[in-house]
Amino acid sequence: MQLITPLAINRRFILRIPTLGADGMALFPFILVRQPNPGPTLLNHERIHLRQQAEMGILPFYLWYVLEYGVRRFQYRDRYTAYRNISFEREAYANDRNLTYLKNRRFWAFWPYIFKNV
Numbered sequence: 001m002q003l004i005t006p007l008a009i010n011r012r013f014i015l016r017i018p019t020l021g022a023d024g025m026a027l028f029p030f031i032l033v034r035q036p037n038p039g040p041t042l043l044n045h046e047r048i049h050l051r052q053q054a055e056m057g058i059l060p061f062y063l064w065y066v067l068e069y070g071v072r073r074f075q076y077r078d079r080y081t082a083y084r085n086i087s088f089e090r091e092a093y094a095n096d097r098n099l100t101y102l103k104n105r106r107f108w109a110f111w112p113y114i115f116k117n118v
């Protein structure tokens with residue numbers, strides 16, 4: 001099963017929030033960005049999160065995200081390292097420079113990243 005996320009996201013779904021606490025954030029179906037001209041890697045990173053959210057459901061995604069952050073926080077004892085090791089982030093950071101990644105991405109491709117940083 002594969003859900004289709006357009007590789008080129010419609011600009012109307014990119015919302016600029018100058019006070020955003022991060023460079024970017026995916027809030028299905030929107031990508032929130034802080035800067036006026038977000039680069040392709042950042043947009044691709046957030047598109048990977050949109051795909052993850054579309055697959056799991058938005059609420060389960062965020063519940064899992066927060067729970068896994070808690071586990072990683074206990075594991076790594078450091079906020080940033082915990083964030084970077086959430087399986088969704090591992091998948092997104094490992095593949096965000098590959099702009100065609102979503103074209104051939106498998107369903108629930110974040111799963112192996114739970115167990116190791118592949």
Ligand SMILES: [Zn+2]
Pocket residue numbers: 045049088089092
């Ligand atoms: Zn991310």
